[in-house]
Amino acid sequence: MTSRLHPVEPPYSDDVERLLGKLMPAGTGLEPLALFRVLALNPELASRAHPMASGLLVKGSLPARDREIVICRTTARAGAEYEWGVHAVFFGPQVGLDEATLDALAVAEADVFTAADRLLVTVVDELHDTATVSGSSWSALQDRYDDAQLIELVLLNGWYRTLSTLINATELPLEPWARRFPAA
Numbered sequence: 158m159t160s161r162l163h164p165v166e167p168p169y170s171d172d173v174e175r176l177l178g179k180l181m182p183a184g185t186g187l188e189p190l191a192l193f194r195v196l197a198l199n200p201e202l203a204s205r206a207h208p209m210a211s212g213l214l215v216k217g218s219l220p221a222r223d224r225e226i227v228i229c230r231t232t233a234r235a236g237a238e239y240e241w242g243v244h245a246v247f248f249g250p251q252v253g254l255d256e257a258t259l260d261a262l263a264v265a266e267a268d269v270f271t272a273a274d275r276l277l278v279t280v281v282d283e284l285h286d287t288a289t290v291s292g293s294s295w296s297a298l299q300d301r302y303d304d305a306q307l308i309e310l311v312l313l314n315g316w317y318r319t320l321s322t323l324i325n326a327t328e329l330p331l332e333p334w335a336r337r338f339p340a341a
Contacts, residue, residue, distance in 0.1 A: 161327045164194030173197050179207055182215075182247075190243065191329055192320070213313050218306050221252040224313060226262060226274055229254070230281040231314050233263040233338070235321030242335030260339040273301065284314050 165173055180193040180203070196203040217224060225248050232240040245259045254262075261269045262278070270278060280294050290298070290311075298307055323329075331337070 160191070160195070160329050162195050162198060164191045165197045166194070169197075172200060176200050176203055176207075179204075180210075185247070187334075190332060192239065192243075192324065195323070195327060195329060209312075209316065213309065213316055217309050217313070219302070219309055219313070222254065223273075223277060223310075225249050225252045225254055226277045227281055227310060227313050228317050229259060229262040230265075230278050231285070231317040232321050234281060234285040235318055235325065237317075237321035237324045238338050239324045239329050239331050239335070240317065240320055242331060242337060245336040246334060259336070263338050276301070280310070281314055284311070285318070 169177065176197055177189040177193055180196070181187070181189050193203075196206070214224075219227075225244060228244050229241055229249060232244065241263060245254075249259050257269050258274070260266070265278060265282070267275060267278075276294065276297050280290055280298060283290050283294055298310070302310065
């Protein structure tokens with residue numbers, strides 16, 4: 158698949174080089190992701206979005222495993238194999254998500270989920286389907302998270318839904334090293 162937008166390519170201008178340096182996690186040894194190189198087509202917007210993205214991904218108050226469950230389920234439900242695949246390789250294993258759980262997040266196989274995982278999957282599914290959370294799910298979330306974390310969880314879902322929309326609309330090709338959705 159060819160992207161509808163052509164990501165910036167090296168050699169990068171000094172400004173784009175600095176932007177990509179901010180967007181890529183340090184020490185990965187990877188070339189800048191195609192998603193970041195597409196965002197670099199609008200460097201002003203990418204610079205303004207970076208604090209939100211970084212705040213949610215690396216500076217948030219949600220437990221890291223919960224964060225990755227929300228991200229992987231959100232991107233899978235939105236059909237953004239690109240983003241799911243990046244997280245399934247790079248972030249999921251770092252927080253203890255094994256292949257079976259990551260695959261289940263893509264296809265909603267409940268038998269591998271703990272009750273806490275199932276709640277997060279249910280909440281993401283509700284947000285995807287209705288743009289809200291049912292009263293019973295919200296009550297269950299309040300038993301686990303404080304108010305600040307509840308806000309973060311909803312915004313995390315929304316941020317990754319936004320990225321999924323960009324990925325899908327631009328038909329961004331998959332990273333060659335990223336995981337693919339499991340066969341249904």
